[in-house]
Amino acid sequence: MINQTLGQQAGFNLLWLQSGGCGGCSLSLLNAESPNLLHTLEGAGINLLWHPMLSEETGSEMVRILEAILAGEIRLDALCFEGAVMRGPNDTGRFHMLAGTGRSMLDWVQDLAAVAGYTLGIGTGASFGGITAGGGNPTDACGLQFAETERGGVLGEAYRSIRGLPVINVAGCPTHPNWITETLMQLALGEFSEADLDEWQRPRGYADHLVHHGCPRNEFYEFKASAEEHSQLGCMMEHMGCLGTQAHADCNTRLWNGEGSCLRGGYACINCTAPGFQEPGHPFQETPKFAGIPIGLPTDMPKAWFVALASLSKAATPNRLRQNAVSDHIVVPPQTRKKGRHE
Amino acid sequence: MSKLIVGPFNRVEGDLEVQIETADGVVEKAWVVSPMYRGFEQILHGKDPRDALIYTPRICGICSVSQSIATADALARAGGVERPKNGELALNLIHACENLADHFTHFYLFFMPDFARDIYRDESWFSPVAERFKAVRGRAAPDVMQARAEFMHLMGIMAGKWPHTLGIQPGGSTRSIETKEKVRLLSILGGFRRFLEQRLFNAPLEQMLEIGDQQQLEDWLAAGDPAQSDFRRLLQLSRDLHLDQLGKTDGRFMSYGVYPLEGARTFRAGLWYQGVAGELDTTGITEDISHSWMEGQAEPQHPFQGVTLPSGDPDKGYSWCKAPRLDGEVVEVGALARQLIDGQPLVNDLVQRSGSNVRNRVIARLLEMPRVLIEMEQWVRQLKPSEPYCSDSRTMREAEGVGLTEAARGSLGHWVRIKHGRILNYQIIAPTTWNFSPRDQQGISGPLEQALIGAPVRQGEREPVAVQHIVRSFDPCMVCTVH
Numbered sequence: 130m131i132n133q134t135l136g137q138q139a140g141f142n143l144l145w146l147q148s149g150g151c152g153g154c155s156l157s158l159l160n161a162e163s164p165n166l167l168h169t170l171e172g173a174g175i176n177l178l179w180h181p182m183l184s185e186e187t188g189s190e191m192v193r194i195l196e197a198i199l200a201g202e203i204r205l206d207a208l209c210f211e212g213a214v215m216r217g218p219n220d221t222g223r224f225h226m227l228a229g230t231g232r233s234m235l236d237w238v239q240d241l242a243a244v245a246g247y248t249l250g251i252g253t254g255a256s257f258g259g260i261t262a263g264g265g266n267p268t269d270a271c272g273l274q275f276a277e278t279e280r281g282g283v284l285g286e287a288y289r290s291i292r293g294l295p296v297i298n299v300a301g302c303p304t305h306p307n308w309i310t311e312t313l314m315q316l317a318l319g320e321f322s323e324a325d326l327d328e329w330q331r332p333r334g335y336a337d338h339l340v341h342h343g344c345p346r347n348e349f350y351e352f353k354a355s356a357e358e359h360s361q362l363g364c365m366m367e368h369m370g371c372l373g374t375q376a377h378a379d380c381n382t383r384l385w386n387g388e389g390s391c392l393r394g395g396y397a398c399i400n401c402t403a404p405g406f407q408e409p410g411h412p413f414q415e416t417p418k419f420a421g422i423p424i425g426l427p428t429d430m431p432k433a434w435f436v437a438l439a440s441l442s443k444a445a446t447p448n449r450l451r452q453n454a455v456s457d458h459i460v461v462p463p464q465t466r467k468k469g470r471h472e
Numbered sequence: 473m474s475k476l477i478v479g480p481f482n483r484v485e486g487d488l489e490v491q492i493e494t495a496d497g498v499v500e501k502a503w504v505v506s507p508m509y510r511g512f513e514q515i516l517h518g519k520d521p522r523d524a525l526i527y528t529p530r531i532c533g534i535c536s537v538s539q540s541i542a543t544a545d546a547l548a549r550a551g552g553v554e555r556p557k558n559g560e561l562a563l564n565l566i567h568a569c570e571n572l573a574d575h576f577t578h579f580y581l582f583f584m585p586d587f588a589r590d591i592y593r594d595e596s597w598f599s600p601v602a603e604r605f606k607a608v609r610g611r612a613a614p615d616v617m618q619a620r621a622e623f624m625h626l627m628g629i630m631a632g633k634w635p636h637t638l639g640i641q642p643g644g645s646t647r648s649i650e651t652k653e654k655v656r657l658l659s660i661l662g663g664f665r666r667f668l669e670q671r672l673f674n675a676p677l678e679q680m681l682e683i684g685d686q687q688q689l690e691d692w693l694a695a696g697d698p699a700q701s702d703f704r705r706l707l708q709l710s711r712d713l714h715l716d717q718l719g720k721t722d723g724r725f726m727s728y729g730v731y732p733l734e735g736a737r738t739f740r741a742g743l744w745y746q747g748v749a750g751e752l753d754t755t756g757i758t759e760d761i762s763h764s765w766m767e768g769q770a771e772p773q774h775p776f777q778g779v780t781l782p783s784g785d786p787d788k789g790y791s792w793c794k795a796p797r798l799d800g801e802v803v804e805v806g807a808l809a810r811q812l813i814d815g816q817p818l819v820n821d822l823v824q825r826s827g828s829n830v831r832n833r834v835i836a837r838l839l840e841m842p843r844v845l846i847e848m849e850q851w852v853r854q855l856k857p858s859e860p861y862c863s864d865s866r867t868m869r870e871a872e873g874v875g876l877t878e879a880a881r882g883s884l885g886h887w888v889r890i891k892h893g894r895i896l897n898y899q900i901i902a903p904t905t906w907n908f909s910p911r912d913q914q915g916i917s918g919p920l921e922q923a924l925i926g927a928p929v930r931q932g933e934r935e936p937v938a939v940q941h942i943v944r945s946f947d948p949c950m951v952c953t954v955h
Contacts, residue, residue, distance in 0.1 A: 149510050151951050152485050153533020153635045159577070160624055160634070165617040167608065177608060181482045185585055185607035188478050188935040215510070218784050226507040228479030228489035260530045264515030267782070303533060303635055359646045360862035386621075386628030394632015394639045395646030399526060401636075407527075412520040414638075457648045457860055 141173070141206045141317040144198065144241070145180040148225050148234045149261045149270050150212025150254040153303040155182050160386060161306035173314045178203065188229055199240055207316060208245035208290075209309075210238055210273060213254035213261040214283045217269035224268045235283060238273070247316050248273065248290045249297045251309060256298035256329070257404035272298070274330065277405045294323055298330045302401035307383060308335050329404060331377065340373035340390075340398045341427075343381035350374075352446040353439050354454035360395055363454025367423060370414045371397035374427040378402045473500070478935060479507075481943060483582040483607075485534045486950025488908075490939060491790075494929045499939070502917070502924035504908045509765070509792040512955040513780040516898040521547055521868055521890050524898065528886070529636045531900070532952045534577075536635035537570040538879035539952075542886040542900075548642035550873030550890060551866045557734065558861040559644020561851045562630055564731045564738070565657070566640065567877075568844050568851075569626045572664075574880035575807070575837045576623075578947045579672075579702075580605070580616040583834060586940050587709055591930075597709055600699055612702070615671070623664040629653055644862035649855050657852045661845060668841055674701035677842035685821040689835075703838055715831035716822075719923040719942035723828045724801055725809035726752065726906075728885065730878035731847070738847060739878065742813040743803070747824060749813060754876065754885070756799040759901065763910040764789040772797065772913070775887040775899035776872065792954040795909040795918060796901050804828055804919040805882025805906045806946060808836040816843070828923075830945040837880075837947070869893045879903050881947045902952035920946060 147155065159182070161169055170177065179186060179194050186194060197203045214235055215224040222233025230237070242248045250273045253259035257277050261270040274282040274296040282296075289295060297316075299308050312332045315321040327336045344350070349364040356363035365371035373381075376398050380390040391398050399413055400406045411417045417424045426435050449461040479489030489505040512531055516524055528543045529536035541563060548555070555563070585607035592598050604612045627634035630647055639646040649657070665677060673680050674696060683689050689707070698704040710716065729741030743750040758772035765788055767781040772795075782792070803809075808828060811819040818839065822832045868890050875886040882903030889897045909918030920943065927938040 147487075149508065151530050151533040151536070151635075153530065153536060156533040156635055159617055160621050162618060162621040165614045165621065167614045167617060179482075181480075182485075183581060183608050183613075184482055185589065187482050187940065188480065190935065191480060191482065215508075218782070223786065224509045224782070225487065226489075228481065228487050228505070228507050229477055230480075260515075260527060261510050263527065264511070264517065264519070267511035267514040268509065270510070302530065358862070358864055359641050359643065360648055360860070380633075384628070385633035387625035389628030389632040391632045391638065393628075393647075394630075394637060395648070396632065396638040399638070413523050413526050457862065458650065458858065 139174070141175045142178050142204055143175050143207045143209060143313065144178045144194070144205055145209040145211065146234070146238065146241075147181050148210065148212040148238070148255070149215040149268065150252055150259070152211070154211045154252040154309070155180070157303040158306050158309055161310055166306070166310070169310050173317050175313060175317055178205070192230055195237070195241065198244060201244070204246070205241065205244055206246040207249060207313060208241050208247070209249045209251050210255045211251040213258050213270035213272060214238060215261070215268040215270045216283065217267070239283060242273070242284050242288065242290065245290050246292045247294055247297060248284070249299055249312065250274070251299050252304045253300045253302040253401055253406065256300040256331070259302055260407045263407040275404060295326070295330055297326065297332060300329065300331050300402040301378065302406070305335070305380070305383060305385060308332065327377070331402065335379045335383070336377040336402065338377065338379040338382065340376040340378050340380050340392070342379065344373055344392050345381070346392060349450055349454050351442060352450050353443045354446050354450040357455055360457040361455050362457065362459070365392070365397045366416065368416055369397045370399070370412070370416050372400040372425065373398040375425060376400035376402060476934070478939060483585065484944060484948045484950060485532065486948075486953070488943070488948060488950050490924070490943065492924060492939065497929055497931070499924050499927040499929060502921045503790055504793070504910060504918065504920050506791045506793040506908065506950055506954045508950065509782055509954050511780070511782065513898050513900060516895050519895050520893070521550070521888065521895055522865070524888065524895065525638060525641070528900070531955045532949055533635045534574060534949055535570065535879040535881070535884075535952060537567050537631070537637065537640065538877055538884050540637065540640040541567050541877045542875035542884050544640050544642045545875030545877060546873040546886045546888045547865070548873070549875065550871035550888060551642060551868050553642045553863060553865055555644040556860045556863055557854075558856055558859050559863070560733050561855055562645035562647070562649065562861055563640055564733065565848055565851050566627065566631045566637070566645070568731065568848050569623065570634065571880040572841050572844055573620055573623055574947070575841055576616070576620060578880075579834070579838060580612055582947070583944045584706070585610070586937060586944065589937060591937050595709070595712065597698070597705070597712065601705065601709065604702070619664065619667040623660060626657060626660050629657065641862060642865045646862060648861045649857060651857045654852055654855055654857070658849065661849055661852065665845055668845070671702060672838070672841070673703050677846060680839060680842045684817040686818070686825055689818060706834060706838070710831040715941065716826040716829050718927065718938060719830040719945055721804050721828045721919045721922045722802070723823065724803050725812055725828070726798060726803040726805055726883055727810040727813040728752070728876040728878055728883045730810070739810050739814045744809065744813050754874070757885070757901070758797055760795040760797060760912040762789070762795070762913045763791065764794050765792050766794060775885065775901060776889060776897070778899045779897070780899065789910065791910045793905055793908060793910055795912040796906050797912060802909070802916060802918055802922070803906060805903050806833060806836070807840050807880070808833050809882065810878055811836050811840060830941050833945040867893065879949070879952070881949055882906060900955050902949065902955065904946070904948045904950060904953040907946050908948055908950075908953055
């Protein structure tokens with residue numbers, strides 16, 4: 130039974146739907162800790178109207194919640210939509226029908242977004258299309274308000290939610306649990322405005338940082354001491370396709386699953402918070418180069434300066450870094466100062 | 473005769489609709505519908521083979537590591553790459569962490585909340601079950617999420633992040649583990665062990681593995697308090713609700729085996745039917761599209777030859793799922809199959825007595841946790857920090873390879889053909905594709921469609937709770953099914 134008074138209750142009502150993604154952002158959300166997800170939501174006064182993994186209501190019970198929202202009986206403060214929206218085949222949306230309803234998710238999301246206080250695209254799929262829009266995009270997948278870098282999506286460029294914001298793109302593949310919970314908490318507190326969104330409508334709380342910040346391989350980067358194979362310790366920008374200097378996210382200062390990040394796990398950043406990341410135009414784990422110089426240099430540094438500094442720092446690379454960069458564990462430890470040592 | 477369309481299903485991964493015809497209060501016919509298609513096999517066509525490691529984990533957020541392992545194995549096979557022992561151990565630890573977290577999440581957050589539904593309020597066990605397992609509001613949920621998140625710190629250390637790690641490579645793991653990290657891994661495993669021993673079983677894990685047959689299991693149930701042990705609670709309500717009679721299939725089982733180490737698999741591969749274990753020959757695997765919304769050759773194809781092309785004709789079939797068959801036969805996959813084929817004594821006794829059913833599927837899943845956690849503790853101890861974790865991978869021009877592994881919910885296979893250094897064909901058969909397959913050319917239903925026949929539907933029930941138990945006992949993953 131739907132609580133008839135829920136629409137009038139204090140608190141912040143959240144509905145979560147999934148479409149053409151992998152469910153990975155929901156699974157990532159369950160990794161929230163200190164406190165756990167349920168206590169985090171409860172503390173922020175956020176009511177889960179329905180979530181596909183957690184809720185009891187199933188089948189027609191769930192459809193009744195959607196109908197009550199559309200009828201204005203339940204106030205929808207935040208619509209969290211996970212995964213790309215699939216428009217195909219031939220704009221029918223039939224590649225994803227909401228089970229039990231005979232209606233496409235394309236239709237459902239357009240109706241629900243029209244009554245939502247805020248609409249959030251959860252993950253890069255819902256934000257821009259993401260992986261599902263890769264290859265030849267066989268399902269004609271796109272995001273809620275973007276088709277890759279192009280504004281529009283299924284809700285249209287002019288879309289504003291009831292409280293006046295465009296779609297908030299909590300992009301990432303998957304997205305970090307705290308990127309979601311912190312955005313929701315800010316919305317529930319009324320402390321989030323359009324100025325808190327970057328040019329791709331991502332929350333600036335995490336998107337104003339670069340993955341490069343806090344990378345444990347920064348010393349290798351400084352001296353351009355590069356890894357050449359997987360599992361080696363050196364910087365992965367020169368040969369391994371790492372985009373950490375260009376990717377907007379705080380992965381290396383916020384960390385994942387207690388203490389990880391892609392780079393800490395030994396593999397290159399693929400810039401998964403960005404529109405179009407799934408089609409880089411070259412093998413992901415190779416750095417495209419022109420005349421031996423990587424094409425994708427840090428965006429806010431003049432190329433000539435980068436090349437000049439890189440050749441200088443390469444000439445000055447300490448032996449320790451040169452050797453460790455191509456090893457899978459530390460073979461040359463930092464030296465201790467001999468001055469003042471006790472005999 | 474009346475027809476019900478049940479959906480959307482929740483507390484499963486992905487999208488599912490079940491259509492049933494009922495008569496005299498039971499299900500007479502069932503159709504399992506996967507209503508979502510994304511086209512990974514089409515997306516992969518023409519890509520650099522190594523790029524499959526980026527795409528395939530994103531088939532699924534709940535078993536992304538299993539998808540990575542299948543890809544890495546297929547590419548390793550195609551390129552003739554051998555892994556160092558450290559690499560095998562690291563990949564097994566990462567894979568096992570995902571599989572156990574999956575069993576754990578399934579039991580507490582997906583399966584048990586159905587017994588806290590109001591339909592059971594007259595049962596003697598209802599009030600403690602509702603208090604502990606009620607969806608979202610139950611006492612167990614926050615503790616379970618905390619324990620799961622802390623267990624997943626293993627992923628933070630060994631895999632960078634979960635889901636969608638790229639650390640799983642054909643040559644092994646990109647992350648070397650140092651001595652100081654070995655002890656931290658042991659403490660993470662110890663934390664998870666403590667939760668299982670205190671709350672799930674209320675017994676040492678080693679003691680759980682000594683229960684050798686159904687009688688000993690009943691004795692163990694009688695010797696303790698279900699209020700202190702969630703596993704005892706499951707056994708108690710299984711007995712009261714006769715869950716060993718619910719959701720039966722014909723019980724032909726398959727497992728690819730999993731967790732390879734030095735030439736052997738920790739769980740062995742094989743087939744099992746009517747008490748007889750057999751060798752597995754995967755050349756007999758085909759996919760049938762006669763009842764799927766798919767285009768292609770009418771005759772079932774082996775995945776090396778198969779194609780995945782969606783049909784524009786909505787009347788062509790009733791699901792985006794294909795119908796995989798082994799030598800033309802339906803097989804069930806999952807933890808029950810895996811442990812049966814591996815020779816687990818209790819699971820063998822339970823299946824000999826009552827076959828494949830809701831209770832046995834869940835017991836097999838829960839008893840896999842102690843078995844695998846004990847292995848994980850050994851694997852960590854065997855890591856050798858000064859030795860390599862990854863061998864070089866190679867660029868392939870012309871090759872083919874197959875990667876066969878076990879996700880939590882059963883057998884997962886990837887078949888890749890490479891030409892001119894690009895992916896010519898990539899075909900995936902996921903566990904739920906086997907279990908939730910539609911009818912084939914002969915009109916034979918897949919395991920779930922079979923298991924639903926005879927399920928009771930109470931007067932006026934719109935979402936029959938028995939159907940919910942049966943569906944969730946398979947722990948389906950619909951996004952994997954149709955990819």
